Amino acid sequence: MDSRTGLPVVGMVGAGQLARMTHQAAIALGQSLRVLAADPDDGAALVAADVHLGHHTDLAALRSFAAGCEVVTFDHEHVPTEHLRALAAEGVNVLPGPDALLHAQDKQVMRTRLTALGVPSPRWAPVSTVEDIGAFAGGEWPVVLKATRGGYDGRGVWVVGSMAEAAAVVDSGVPLIVEERVRLVRELSAVVARSPYGQVAAWPVVETVQEDGICVEVLAPAPDLGEELAVAAQELAIRIATALDVVGVLAVELFETSAGLVVNELAMRPHNSGHWTIEGAVTSQFEQHLRAVLDYPLGATTAVAPAVCMVNVLGGEPGGMSFDERLHHLLAAEPRAKVHLYGKAVRPGRKIGHVTVVGDDMADVRRRARNAARWLVDGTGEMEESA
Amino acid sequence: MDSRTGLPVVGMVGAGQLARMTHQAAIALGQSLRVLAADPDDGAALVAADVHLGHHTDLAALRSFAAGCEVVTFDHEHVPTEHLRALAAEGVNVLPGPDALLHAQDKQVMRTRLTALGVPSPRWAPVSTVEDIGAFAGGEWPVVLKATRGGYDGRGVWVVGSMAEAAAVVDSGVPLIVEERVRLVRELSAVVARSPYGQVAAWPVVETVQEDGICVEVLAPAPDLGEELAVAAQELAIRIATALDVVGVLAVELFETSAGLVVNELAMRPHNSGHWTIEGAVTSQFEQHLRAVLDYPLGATTAVAPAVCMVNVLGGEPGGMSFDERLHHLLAAEPRAKVHLYGKAVRPGRKIGHVTVVGDDMADVRRRARNAARWLVDGTGEMEESA
Secondary structure, X not given: OOOOOOOOOEEEEOOOHHHHHHHHHHHHEOOOOEEEEOOXXXXXXXXXXXXXXXXXXXXXXXXXXXXXXXXXXXXOOOOOHHHHHHHHHOOOOEOOOHHHHHHHHOHHHHHHHHHHOOOOOOOEEEEOOHHHHHHHHOOOOOEEEEEOOOOOOOOOEEEEOOHHHHHHHHHOOOOEEEEEOOOOOEEEEEEEXXXXXXXXXXXXXXXXXXXXXXXXXXXXXXXXXXXXXXXXXXXXXXXXHHHOOOOEEEEEEEEEEOOEEEEEEEEOOOOHHHOOHHHHEOOOHXXXXXXXXXXXXXXXXXXXXXXXXXXXXXXXXXOOOOHHHHHHHHHHHOOOOEEEEOOOOOOOOOEEEEEEEEEOOHHHHHHHHHHHHHHHHHOOOOOOOOO | OOOOOOOOOEEEEOOOHHHHHHHHHHHHEOXXXXXXXXXXXXXXXXXXXXXXXXXXXXXXXHXXXXXXXXXXXXXXXXXXXXXXXXXXXXXXXXXXXXXXXXXXXXXXHHHHHXXXXXXXXXXXXXXXXXXXXXXXXXXXXXXXXXXXXXXXXOOOEEEEOOHHHHHHHHHOOOOEEEEEOOOOXXXXXXXXXEOOOOXXXXXXXXXXXXXXXXXXEEEEOOOOOOHHHHHHHHHHHHHHHHHOOOOEEEEEEEEEEOOEEEEEEEEOOXXXXXXXHHHHEOOOHHHHHHHHHOOXXXXXXXXXXXXXXXXXXXXXXXXXXXHHHHHHHHHHHOOOOEEEEOOOXXXXXXXXXXXXXXXXXXXXXXXXXXXXXXXXXXXXXXOOOOX
């Protein structure tokens, strides 16, 4: 409890862009997010007032960070489970709890549990040798190898087309599971929130567009998604949130296939596929995550317009215009673009921000959002006569 | 320039709620607002990373604060003009500049200039004795006395009905002007922004509802305001911004009378009558103020919905439910309410936050916003069966 305001203190482990945007939401609620930053230059550490420096693998740092927080939550999934259990045993209100979060940390645990729940999943198996992989494939290559822990944005995932390629991954010594390569129509994401009280709220289901395993674009709502499939996706996400006792935001990344929905990944925190909610929904995923972990009533998840497009901004090649000049051009070219920069140094391929455009027509907002992002990436967007 | 992000540093003198909400906007633009706070418990000082402690009347503190800022701007009008001129002479980029800001600091300067510009104004006069006031009134009481400097939220304004009442104000020694008491239909506000390049942008004109000289409610757009009067108000505000060389946000508070528009007050900063733009317009006044003082292209000012209502939350009587409990009730009662709390201790009558509701119907959003605010003020809002 903050003695000056009488309002609760939420601590977020990790100080990347998710913590940065959660701090923005915390300000409106009268709070000031406490962040545990590994580096003083982390995106959230640059903008928050209550910054603790320390690493998320350091139990002493976590303990000191948690002291005085009503609740401790996460910007990422990388805190060791044994540390979370230790904190919880000492009375720290860790949300999502260690038993829930484990399903977002360990893909084998997640697959085992979702299979037991009867949730539609790819065919999969735990593997420890290349022979296991060969047996799973049964001559049907390629298959997908996934590190059970630590992967994100395409890292920790290998599509292998032969025993030799599989052997190279196995030899790296990373614990793996194998999955069939799903023939998919497209990728969707169902983002929901759940409070300790058990209240749940689901945003409209979105389409996510990936390139090289990295999400580059989110379309809200997913274009031409039938009502039946949309509701099925929301119900599936709510069922998982409830069964796993998730508290906070849960993103369920889905494959849409000709046979229906298949769960790809889970994340138990605000998620890239929910950034559009900042301007595009009555309640953003960042505010909702705070409301959920504080057991406040959840906010309305309705979209505020018929079409919203969010495009990630990946760092482009240096040289030419300065970043500030590129930003000038973007703001001139697209007065309706909402820009979110994460305070990160520009490196090629690194997610340094995103742009959202809200409007009435998906083709129009998508063109505008892509154009705006391109100005930031490589300074080659287009100026219109009028916007 | 921030060496870590390559993006500019904006400094805001004053660390109240306007700076607090400007910091939220700065975060999205990749920046971190630097604030000069008189007290470490000021609303913005509680949430910003780059806080300088010092008083806005201390030139040395202002100098040290300004070092390294691309631009210095303001949360309030109370910095002494001579300090602003000293900073500007030393090369600090002060925006709005001292010559512009003077018109928001000194009502006599403002009235003199607007009269010279032919801007519709109340009949007024500078006064120094009670006889001056009597001569101005000419038997037509009441008249309005205004302190030339330092008034806000009804402070520094006296409606006097007799020579004796006027004498009491004069005897306090405050420099005054006198104005006729305008017979008004209602109060409006035209909020615009202007960049050094000369670009201007106007939000829809709003109606402001006052109680005891304090703004309690803002309706956007102003209900049943004819197109002609709305455009006239926007043009008037743009004309004033241009003539006075304002950079940043300018709020022109207006009286609507049976004979047309009359200018009441000017503010050269984000203004209470523009808080609705956070959720209600494509670009908020806080982001726009940053864009304007940085000479970035301005953002779109279009409303995102047909009806927006903002209600100020004034501190209520202590006792009964805790503030956090009241917030719980509010969030449960109105899932569509957007709450903004300023991190202030609750004192009766003090502005501690505001609530905005966006929707299709003014009567509906107004009822919801008022109800939400009432939960926070005295814990007596109403729960609905469904929201």
